[in-house]
Amino acid sequence: MSENYENMEFFAPGHGMCAGCAAPIIVRWILKLAGPNTIVTNATGCLEVVTTAYPRTSWRVPWLHIAFENAAAAAAGVEAATRAKGEKLNIIAFGGDGGTVDIGFQALSGMVERGHNVLYILYDNEAYMNTGIQRSGATPWGAWTTTSKVGNANPIGKMRPKKPIAKILAAHDIPYAATANPAFFQDFKKKVKKALSIEGPKFLHVLSSCTTGWRHDPSKTIEILRLATDTGLFPLYEIENGDFENMRITYKPKKFKPVEEYLKMQGRFRHLFKNPEYVKKLQRDVDEWWAKYGKYYCP
């Protein structure tokens, strides 16, 4: 960790990510911070499909394609093998929200329970974007997807809230679980570095906008991600060793922006503006969250 690889690129251009996708920004920087002594396992998803269209790859570190459900299990195996050989490497698993909070969850839970020295990164674009925008456990309340369609029978879209995956992982009493947002770049970098420096299982939940599924202009990616946290909808916090009493909220906006500002920039929330109660409900959820947890703000 002593050397600085920020001027090197371990993620090559020429990948097929949509213009304006946030995931490659996240991956690019995690690889820069981890450096060349890294092995990556990657669950099926957008990231895997578009960075390794055979016979080409965008990865300049050893990389393994893993099925949807077992990126964490494979990372555990790689970590055990490097440990047996006496090698000290960064083992990083990447999964989207589908591959992490739904399909890959049991493998992830098992990996952290066994205590493998793996950094698991969830890049969360809040639906199964690769297969055509189907809802996942990480899709927020009120979002339109192709399996939470909006119409007369259901004017809301997804009717269930987002799964609090970072807290679920923290409840495994792992050394480090945190949420991060690339728009809050220094906070994001600090958390990646901290996670890499800790021995044992680490989990980072990183919000990643999807131009196609969130229905927004590609140039607005970072602006929308910034609003996700500045409205309070996606709080940035970290929990060490499952110690919820000492969880730390690492960023709190000086003045919270109203949730409308985040919602109105995205087509997936457009229907919510037909009924003022929907927007109010989301604002109430945010206010309740911060009333309950705001005391943990600790910059």
Place this chain on the structure above:
Amino acid sequence: MEVITRGAVIPEPGNSVENKTGTWRVFKPIIHYEKCIRCLICWQFCPEPAILKIDDEKVKKETPAPKEPLKRLPVVEIDYDYCKGCGICYNECPVNAIEFVKEEK
């Protein structure tokens, strides 16, 4: 590569550089160096990456800058072979030094 490799292994790291994704572009970012304060925010947020950070002394000195002392800092350059024209750099530039124009092909 003509024969499928065993286990579909790709032996050459980062060979996706052969895909010139710049052909996707509809809008094109253009850096106006006389406004650029070399803060590197565009480089930081480029998803390809298609914005290069040039740390060459000659380039740093010879590239125009709004203030002379800024010429000590690295210069950003857009690699149009890969830039898909998402416009994040244009949207995030704090001094509006990046123009975003319709691509002419």
